[in-house]
Amino acid sequence: MKFLRYLLFPFSVLYGCIMSIRNFLYRVNVFQSRSYPIPIICVGNLNTGGTGKSPMIELLIKTLQNKHRIATLSRGYKRTTDGFLEVHPHHLSSEVGDEPLQFKINFPEITVAVDANRQRGISELLKNHPELDLILLDDAFQHRKVKPSLSILLTTFNDLYTRDFVLPTGNLREFQTGASRADLIIVTKCPHNLAAEQQIRIQKQLKPRTYQNLLFSTILYSEFVTNEIEYEKLADFDNFTLVTGIANPKPLVTHLKSMNKEFEHIQFADHHEFSETDVKMLQRESVLLTTQKDYVRLKSKLKSSKLFYIPIETQILNQTGFLEKYLEGTLF
Structure with missing residues (x-):
């Protein structure tokens, strides 16, 4: 299987170049990204799946829900329904997707919606819930039609995007340079006792830009x-x-x-x-x-x-209170 992936290397280069051209056209405003009157936080990754987006969305909700009226918007992966749909606890996962249903069950007081068209989804949320002052976009780092107020990029401790390559040879959705769009990079699923020396080594590998903050998080099991x-x-x-x-x-x-x-x-x-x-x-x-x-x-x-x-939750390592201060200071 790995040998076959190497044989597909030319297709990876072609795919990566197509994604780079697309990103360039958004950067020079040939393709338009839409902005919105309230803060939009985008949570996503370069790798395909498994970086801990759902626990991170839930951490953001816990961090901000006492001060803000929050909605989450996901595409509702593998759902049998179409278009915009607001999620309720009585829904089946097949109707709305497993992760959005999980958000609604764990946080019944927030608004949860699904729509593959993120622009339409945000517009529907703002129309139906004018009280909202924050929307969290789940798995939308490559969704360039929406201009987020803040982009959070996740990468796992054991599978940093700097050690990977573009599909189909590797598991990246675009070249590593796409990480430059992130405002905050979080290394997820780290050991609880991650040493400062290891953090420094990872920082040197990721090489965050001067405008990017780098955090480390771990998974806590109940x-x-x-x-x-x-x-x-x-x-x-x-x-x-x-x-x-x-x-x-x-x-x-x-x-x-x-x-x-x-x-x-x-x-x-x-x-x-x-x-x-x-x-x-x-x-x-x-x-x-x-x-x-x-x-x-x-x-x-x-x-x-x-x-x-x-049950699980994600926790930021060695930075008590930083995330809330950073988000409040950046967005509000």
């Missing part, structure tokens, strides 16, 4: 697992099968193994829509543990109290 009705201590939770349909389940697997958990792991592709065959197979397992993103896709199909998920 001490409890839940099915929205009951909670159990993860330390006492045993004899389960782990089922994942996310881009990179390795951090979760590593965390569970660090707690000396023994389990079988059934792994599906990212955003996998569980079929009847999948559900019948999973139904035979005694107890299932999954991520919340998978849980919102599974819970309506696998009607069982034996399905649990482990």
Whole structure:
């Protein structure tokens, strides 16, 4: 597979050049980016998937929700509906996408919407909710039709974009130079005890511009697992099968193994829509543990109290209070 990717190198160069030309045309205003009267924060990546966008969106919500009226806008990946749609807790993940539904379940007081056309989505949000004073765009770093007030670029500790190449040889959506559009670069999924020397080494690899801030974050796993009705201590939770349909389940697997958990792991592709065959197979397992993103896709199909998920959150390392001060000072 890796050899085949190398053979496709000329196509990677062609694709990267096409993306660079597109970005250039936006930069010189041949293609127009639209601005809006309220702040728009764009969260995205250069790599394809698995950088922790959803936990980062949730961190931004937690950081700002007490002072601002927030909406999130996603495209609603793999949903069966079209156009603009406001998300409600009663929706199925197949109707609105798993991540937007997760946002609405975790933060019922904010407005959550989906629309592949981000300009139309923002316009609908502003028309329907004139009280809004901040919109978070999920996975929109390459969506140039909207001019964000702030762009946040995510890259993972074990898969920095500087060590990768453009699709299909690598996993980048555009050349590394696209990182210059970011105002804030966050290295995600770092070890909790990331040393200052390692941070300096990563900073030298990423080479942020003078106008760019660089932060490091880590994933925190809850001490409890839940099915929205009951909670159990993860330390006492045993004899389960782990089922994942996310881009990179390795951090979760590593965390569970660090707690000396023994389990079988059934792994599906990212955003996998569980079929009847999948559900019948999973139904035979005694107890299932999954991520919340998978849980919102599974819970309506696998009607069982034996399905649990482990909540997670992202935390900025060694910069207590910086994110809120930075966002407030930059946007408001």
